[in-house]
Structure formats: structure tokens, C-alpha cells
Amino acid sequence: MWTTAKDFEDIRYETTENGQIAKITINRPEVRNAFRPLTVKELLLAFHLAHEDPKVGVVILAGEGDMAFCAGGDIKVRGDEGYVGDDGVPRLNILDVQKVIRSMPKPIVAMVSGFAIGGGHVLHVVCDLTIAADNAIFGQTGPKVGSFDGGFGASYLARHVGQKKAREIWYLCRQYSAQEALDMGMVNTVVPLADLEKETLQWCREMLQHSPLALRCLKAGFNADLDGQAGIQELAGNATLLYYMSAEAQEGRDAWKEKRKPDFGKFPRLP
Numbered sequence: 001m002w003t004t005a006k007d008f009e010d011i012r013y014e015t016t017e018n019g020q021i022a023k024i025t026i027n028r029p030e031v032r033n034a035f036r037p038l039t040v041k042e043l044l045l046a047f048h049l050a051h052e053d054p055k056v057g058v059v060i061l062a063g064e065g066d067m068a069f070c071a072g073g074d075i076k077v078r079g080d081e082g083y084v085g086d087d088g089v090p091r092l093n094i095l096d097v098q099k100v101i102r103s104m105p106k107p108i109v110a111m112v113s114g115f116a117i118g119g120g121h122v123l124h125v126v127c128d129l130t131i132a133a134d135n136a137i138f139g140q141t142g143p144k145v146g147s148f149d150g151g152f153g154a155s156y157l158a159r160h161v162g163q164k165k166a167r168e169i170w171y172l173c174r175q176y177s178a179q180e181a182l183d184m185g186m187v188n189t190v191v192p193l194a195d196l197e198k199e200t201l202q203w204c205r206e207m208l209q210h211s212p213l214a215l216r217c218l219k220a221g222f223n224a225d226l227d228g229q230a231g232i233q234e235l236a237g238n239a240t241l242l243y244y245m246s247a248e249a250q251e252g253r254d255a256w257k258e259k260r261k262p263d264f265g266k267f268p269r270l271p
């Protein structure tokens with residue numbers, strides 16, 4: 001049912017439903033799908049492929065196996081200045097993945113079974129929607145393991161669950177069941193583990209029935225206030241896209257190409 005669209009080492013990138021649904025799976029189950037620099041590099045490339053492919057309408061982010069969605073940064077390769085890959089350079093580049101998830105103009109659905117912990121928890125937080133299996137466990141560990149995400153991991157989480165709960169999650173580093181996550185508004189639904197992919201695909205199919213431009217502008221609108229100038233840039237970029245598609249903008253382009261004065265007088269100045 002899934003077709004491999006490109007081969008990677010640490011992740012899988014697959015599509016289904018005539019290429020309309022893409023699935024990016026972190027494939028390191030032996031470390032509960034913790035990410036190392038290579039994983040992050042591959043995630044960035046896979047998200048770029050999904051972004052650029054006009055057939056893809058919705059993207060699923062998942063972890064291999066039932067035990068974990070993602071256990072965050074791979075602590076075993078954490079050096080003194082970040083996570084160290086084969087090139088010996090320390091990086092904190094999962095932040096780039098968070099930004100890509102937010103700015104991709106297509107819905108991204110986290111499909112969570114097992115642990116979504118630390119930086120792995122933040123990944124589901126920044127996705128548009130989260131479908132959780134009934135075995136899912138959520139939590140932050142930063143203050144326990146010498147890390148923290150004061151960016152989206154804190155501020156956007158607080159938008160989901162409120163300031164008090166978000167501070168509890170970060171300050172106490174407790175783990176929460178799927179039902180608790182649902183009750184606090186952190187996930188969209190909880191389903192039996194056996195139904196997780198079926199239900200996630202159903203949500204994706206429903207979104208695919210709807211106007212891609214409407215979904216795109218809604219995503220930019222939801223992000224805009226929290227993302228400051230960058231959020232306004234996203235939203236305004238969509239307005240420009242829509243404007244390009246209008247006869248009014250095309251008149252400006254055509255007039256310039258035809259070396260004549262544009263006739264904007266024929267377009268209404270709506271109230």
C-alpha cells in the first residue's frame with residue numbers, strides 16, 4: 001500500500017493514494033526513534049520533497065514500530081555543544097525541522113504510538129494534528145537530562161494546554177497517558193493501537209476532499225500571531241499567491257510585458 005519515494009538511512013519516505021499522502025517515518029526503533037544529526041538532515045530533505053511535490057496534499061509524521069513515536073535527541077551522540085554526527089560538527093538542527101513543519105503549506109499529522117518524549121514530544125506539538133494510539137505516552141524530560149526547548153516546545157505547547165499545564169509538563173517532567181493528553185487538548189483523538197494508521201489515513205482523506213488553498217491559508221492564519229514577522233510573511237505570501245491568480249495582477253504583468261500602460265480601472269474597488 002505504501003510506495004517508497006526515496007531511500008534514506010534513518011527514516012522512510014513513502015507515499016500512498018496516488019501520491020497524495022506522504023508518510024515520513026523515523027526508523028531507529030532500537031533507540032526509541034531518537035534523532036541524531038543524520039536523522040534530522042534526512043527529515044529536512046523528506047519534508048522538502050513533500051513540500052515541493054504538487055501531488056502531496058497531507059503529510060504524516062510517524063515513528064517505526066509500536067514502542068515510540070520519537071524519544072527526542074539521541075543523548076548518546078550529544079557532545080558538549082550539541083548532537084555530533086559523522087562530520088564531527090555539533091548541531092541543534094531539530095529546530096530547523098520544527099520550522100519546516102510549521103511553514104509547510106500542507107497539513108502535517110503526527111501519528112503517535114508509544115513514547116513521544118523530549119524533542120520527540122515537541123515534534124508532535126508542532127504538527128497540525130495529532131492522532132494518538134491508546135499506548136501513547138507524552139512528556140518532556142529536558143530539566144532531567146540537561147536540555148530545554150524554550151521556543152515552540154514551551155510557547156506553542158502553552159497555546160495547546162494553557163500556561164499552568166505547560167509549566168507543569170516542563171518543570172515536573174512527568175509522563176502522561178494518551179487519554180490525559182486528549183483531556184488537556186494536546187492531541188485530537190485517541191484510537192486503539194491496531195486502528196492507528198487506518199484512522200490517521202481517514203483523517204488525511206477527509207482533508208484531501210477540501211480546498212488545498214483554504215487549508216494552506218488556514219494553516220498560515222493559525223500560525224501568524226505566534227510566529228511574529230515570519231508568520232505574517234507566510235500569511236502575506238499566501239495573499240500574494242492568491243493575488244497572482246487574479247485578472248487584476250495578471251493585467252499588471254501583461255501590461256509590463258506588452259510595454260503598455262496597465263488598465264486597472266476595470267477592476268472594482270470593493271467596499
Ligand SMILES: CC(C)(COP(=O)(O)OP(=O)(O)OC[C@H]1O[C@@H](n2cnc3c(N)ncnc32)[C@H](O)[C@@H]1OP(=O)(O)O)[C@@H](O)C(=O)NCCC(=O)NCCSC(=O)CCC(=O)c1ccccc1C(=O)O
Binds near residue numbers: 030
Ligand atoms: C523513551 C523512554 C521513556 C523509553 O523507555 P523504555 O521503553 O524503558 O526503553 P529504554 O530501555 O529506556 O530504551 C530503549 C533503548 O533506546 C535507547 N534510547 C531511548 N531514548 C534515547 C535517546 N533519547 N537517546 C539515545 N538513546 C535512547 C536506550 O538507551 C535503550 O538502548 P540501550 O542500548 O538499551 O541503552 C526512555 O528510553 C527515555 O526516557 N529516554 C530518554 C528520553 C529523553 O530524555 N529524551 C530527551 C532527549 S533531549 C532532547 O530531546 C533535546 C530536545 C531537542 O532536540 C532540542 C530542544 C531545544 C533546542 C535544541 C534541541 C536539539 O536539537 O537538541
